[in-house]
Amino acid sequence: MRPPLRIAHASDIHLDTDYHEGDTNLGLRDYYRGVFDDLLRAIVGHAPELMLLPGDLFDSNRASPDTVIWAAERLASLPFPVAMIPGNHDCLDEGAIYTRFDFDRPPGLHFIGAADGERRRLAELPVNVWGRGMIQHHPKFRPLAKTPEPEPGRWNLGLGHGIYTGSEGNDYRSSPIGASEIAESGFDYLALGHHHALLDVSQGDTGAYFSGAPVPISPDRKGTYLIVELAEGRPPTVTIHHLDRSRSGSS
Numbered sequence: 479m480r481p482p483l484r485i486a487h488a489s490d491i492h493l494d495t496d497y498h499e500g501d502t503n504l505g506l507r508d509y510y511r512g513v514f515d516d517l518l519r520a521i522v523g524h525a526p527e528l529m530l531l532p533g534d535l536f537d538s539n540r541a542s543p544d545t546v547i548w549a550a551e552r553l554a555s556l557p558f559p560v561a562m563i564p565g566n567h568d569c570l571d572e573g574a575i576y577t578r579f580d581f582d583r584p585p586g587l588h589f590i591g592a593a594d595g596e597r598r599r600l601a602e603l604p605v606n607v608w609g610r611g612m613i614q615h616h617p618k619f620r621p622l623a624k625t626p627e628p629e630p631g632r633w634n635l636g637l638g639h640g641i642y643t644g645s646e647g648n649d650y651r652s653s654p655i656g657a658s659e660i661a662e663s664g665f666d667y668l669a670l671g672h673h674h675a676l677l678d679v680s681q682g683d684t685g686a687y688f689s690g691a692p693v694p695i696s697p698d699r700k701g702t703y704l705i706v707e708l709a710e711g712r713p714p715t716v717t718i719h720h721l722d723r724s725r726s727g728s729s
């Protein structure tokens with residue numbers, strides 16, 4: 479009998495959008511940092527046991543070293559572990575942030591970047607987290623290819639960053655994620671990133687969501703993140719939460 483598990487799921491923060499050091503766009507840098515701070519403060523308030531961050535923490539691999547270290551310190555100081563993968567904006571291509579700064583080193587931070595996929599068995603929780611590191615956002619990259627068999631007695635979670643293609647293939651899209659791949663994954667919960675709007679793509683027994691981005695995607699839509707409750711013998715309970723820091727006040 480697995481104990482209940484509370485997870486926070488947030489994605490697509492895009493730190494350092496249009497900021498790459500210097501004095502230009504400092505207001506925009508600080509706005510995105512402020513949203514990230516709001517997000518982490520709100521999540522801490524839910525007292526989750528684990529946070530999942532499926533990609534695009536940074537807007538590009540040109541994010542400033544200052545912001546990269548700032549973000550790593552924020553994540554490492556949380557009172558629960560964080561499991562994360564790269565997205566297309568902070569992918570593992572040449573010059574990647576994650577090859578310059580090891581997000582897997584700070585205690586409590588689990589960066590999964592293996593190109594063939596890797597299952598991380600967390601020591602601190604009865605949880606396995608699987609993910610695959612994106613090198614290039616391309617139709618040949620399948621974020622959910624070759625997922626492992628679920629391990630009995632543990633919560634089996636997945637991370638993925640890509641485009642949901644539904645049941646009709648659409649394999650010309652970059653980083654396609656098909657409905658059947660979700661259904662066959664066996665994950666108890668799959669945390670997805672890339673779509674900036676919240677989207678429920680659950681299939682079969684697998685709860686699967688795009689959390690949406692914490693930065694509002696339009697003036698009339700607030701930013702979002704999810705709190706997911708897993709308990710033996712019932713589907714995941716997913717609660718949508720909103721963030722609404724406006725851009726006014728940033729230059």
Ligand SMILES: [Mn+2]
Pocket residue numbers: 533534565566567639671672673
């Ligand atoms: Mn993306």
